[in-house]
Amino acid sequence: MKLFNSLTQTKEYFEPLKRKQVLMYVCGITPYDTTHLGHAFLYIHFDVLFRYLNFRAFKVNYTQNVTDIDDSILEKAKELKTDWQSLGDFWTKQFLEDLDKLNVLRPTHFVKATDSITKIVEIIKKLVKEDLAYIKGGNVYYEVSKFPNYGKLSHFNRNQMLLIAGERGANIKDPNKRNQLDFILWQNSKIDEPSWDSPWGKGRPGWHIECSAMINQYLGDQIDIHGGGRDLIFPHHESEIAQSESFTKKSPLVKYWMHASMLMYQGEKMSKSLGNLVMVSDLLKKYDPNAIRLNLLSHHYRMPWEFDIKELEQATKFVGRIQKAISKLGPRGSTEKINYFNTKFNMAIEDDLDIPEALNVIKELLDKIDQGQDEQLKLTLKLLVSILGLKFIN
Numbered sequence: 001m002k003l004f005n006s007l008t009q010t011k012e013y014f015e016p017l018k019r020k021q022v023l024m025y026v027c028g029i030t031p032y033d034t035t036h037l038g039h040a041f042l043y044i045h046f047d048v049l050f051r052y053l054n055f056r057a058f059k060v061n062y063t064q065n066v067t068d069i070d071d072s073i074l075e076k077a078k079e080l081k082t083d084w085q086s087l088g089d090f091w092t093k094q095f096l097e098d099l100d101k102l103n104v105l106r107p108t109h110f111v112k113a114t115d116s117i118t119k120i121v122e123i124i125k126k127l128v129k130e131d132l133a134y135i136k137g138g139n140v141y142y143e144v145s146k147f148p149n150y151g152k153l154s155h156f157n158r159n160q161m162l163l164i165a166g167e168r169g170a171n172i173k174d175p176n177k178r179n180q181l182d183f184i185l186w187q188n189s190k191i192d193e194p195s196w197d198s199p200w201g202k203g204r205p206g207w208h209i210e211c212s213a214m215i216n217q218y219l220g221d222q223i224d225i226h227g228g229g230r231d232l233i234f235p236h237h238e239s240e241i242a243q244s245e246s247f248t249k250k251s252p253l254v255k256y257w258m259h260a261s262m263l264m265y266q267g268e269k270m271s272k273s274l275g276n277l278v279m280v281s282d283l284l285k286k287y288d289p290n291a292i293r294l295n296l297l298s299h300h301y302r303m304p305w306e307f308d309i310k311e312l313e314q315a316t317k318f319v320g321r322i323q324k325a326i327s328k329l330g331p332r333g334s335t336e337k338i339n340y341f342n343t344k345f346n347m348a349i350e351d352d353l354d355i356p357e358a359l360n361v362i363k364e365l366l367d368k369i370d371q372g373q374d375e376q377l378k379l380t381l382k383l384l385v386s387i388l389g390l391k392f393i394n
């Protein structure tokens, strides 16, 4: 199988660190608001990868986190006059319900950042001890100048990094910082904010260190696949590399970095700040979950695309065609044709998860089934659509 690695910017042959085992981590949600279609696009593609690796008999440890302590949750909780924990629990539950309806398998470990505070403190302690991090104004900062490869994932220069970090919520003007690109590992909690004990006083973790800690706690020092949306490449994933590799003294932290494209709607990136969100729960009221899934899978995970309700109507028809083909059984046919479709389907998936091409194989298979009722072909169809996580009854 080949996967496009953001680190090397090339498609590479996939060879896991341990034979027949895959360690995979995908950055999860920050649960302060509802699940939109952009989330579903990301997690459905990793769900197909998870299913396919399982189908190919790999033992996959798939860990996904919930960023349950973060500035955005605290702000939202304040705004709604509720506590951050019930807000997080509420939206995590909603997220899981939406994804369950879309037949997304639960990861092996679905973990909360607040359950890794001990690990977070352990990592920061070591970074401070080795002079890779410093304490200033009650906060602990990672010193990027101590990590010469900072920028190896995003391939950004310093000016680009400063610009993007500023846009994504980092305070580059923080006077405590030795270098504007240094980032927070541990911060002082304000009086009304939750806090945990640490050698640097009561406080809470920075965002990036949470993922480094959860990866280490649930998967180990080095992993095979790390996924997330493209917008996480910098500074989030870049910083994960710096912290983790400094802590473990092992490189690379991640063998294959996979980033999914952003979803557009009404001519712009679908995002909360622009207010152009399409909610999964709203679509589920009107459309078959299979159709929503199929619509999302008809776009390659690395290609930007714009959501269009007309495509969802077409996906609904496609789903109807598959359901019809699966429900009627005919006489047994030859296995030769089955091998042809299986191989072609697998080749598509193994070419950097080319699911749109895999769907073309399904279409070809449906045409073949239409020509003659062949039970073997229908069984093949059933198997292939199940790898894509589509659920049919027969």
Ligand SMILES: [Zn+2]
Residues within 6 Å of the ligand: 027, 028, 211, 236
């Ligand atoms: Zn993360």
